[in-house]
Amino acid sequence: MSTEKADPGLVLHHITVRFGGLLALDDVSLRAGPGRVVGVIGPNGAGKTTLFNVICGFVTPQSGAMTLDGRPFRARPHQLARHGIARTLQGVGQFNGMTVLENVQVGGNEKTAWAALERCEVAEHAGKRPGELPYAKRKRVELARALASRPRILMLDEPAGGLDTDEIRWLADLIRDTESTVLLVEHHMELVMSVCDEILVLDFGKPIALGTPGEIRTDEKVAEAYLGTAA
Numbered sequence: 001m002s003t004e005k006a007d008p009g010l011v012l013h014h015i016t017v018r019f020g021g022l023l024a025l026d027d028v029s030l031r032a033g034p035g036r037v038v039g040v041i042g043p044n045g046a047g048k049t050t051l052f053n054v055i056c057g058f059v060t061p062q063s064g065a066m067t068l069d070g071r072p073f074r075a076r077p078h079q080l081a082r083h084g085i086a087r088t089l090q091g092v093g094q095f096n097g098m099t100v101l102e103n104v105q106v107g108g109n110e111k112t113a114w115a116a117l118e119r120c121e122v123a124e125h126a127g128k129r130p131g132e133l134p135y136a137k138r139k140r141v142e143l144a145r146a147l148a149s150r151p152r153i154l155m156l157d158e159p160a161g162g163l164d165t166d167e168i169r170w171l172a173d174l175i176r177d178t179e180s181t182v183l184l185v186e187h188h189m190e191l192v193m194s195v196c197d198e199i200l201v202l203d204f205g206k207p208i209a210l211g212t213p214g215e216i217r218t219d220e221k222v223a224e225a226y227l228g229t230a231a
Ligand SMILES: Nc1ncnc2c1ncn2[C@@H]1O[C@H](COP(=O)(O)OP(=O)(O)OP(=O)(O)O)[C@@H](O)[C@H]1O
Pocket: 019, 022, 024, 042, 043, 044, 045, 046, 047, 048, 049, 050, 051
């Protein structure tokens, strides 16, 4: 059996990241197989964004490695699309000097941009500036930008932030329907529990649990981590 078949998808092997004396990720391993939806949760400061930044090449780990389909993988932020990886940003992060369509085309070509705008039900706003749209629509534009590259791996960084219940339900359907592998960092537990196949829980950089939503819901260490830091 080839390595590719034995080890498909994106795999993180024992990733450790320090910022000075702070251990932001402590021996974190994770597999995101094709078509899976993998959640990464944890209290504030747990290391979720750092994990995304490692995958995207913004942060270089002190130790550990990544593989993509069994081959060594080290991303550079400007090469993500080449590897089939797209990431949405927390907030909306669009260029207001460009139209919605132009913003989404940054992630793909005109054809894939239109398809993504339609998928995200914002095609009617293609000619507007992002700043003219309400926040929820701008979040959809941000998703469309990521989808326009037809990513194998879609990294969603707090996509539910600032959205109401109906928008979150729409988002959940989109995540369930997409053929991409999804990596989801999110504080909205109902969304995470309803869409993820598996969930990694970080606490102060340490992986404290990895399992299905059902397993995570009943894990004592997870409850402790959240209760210990509840606002
Ligand atoms: N560039 C950096 N330099 C120094 N420390 C950093 C840096 N980036 C993150 N940290 C620290 O690393 C830890 C993990 O931060 P990270 O942003 O990954 O957590 P998070 O789980 O995404 O938190 P949140 O839910 O609040 O977004 C925090 O203590 C944070 O202050």
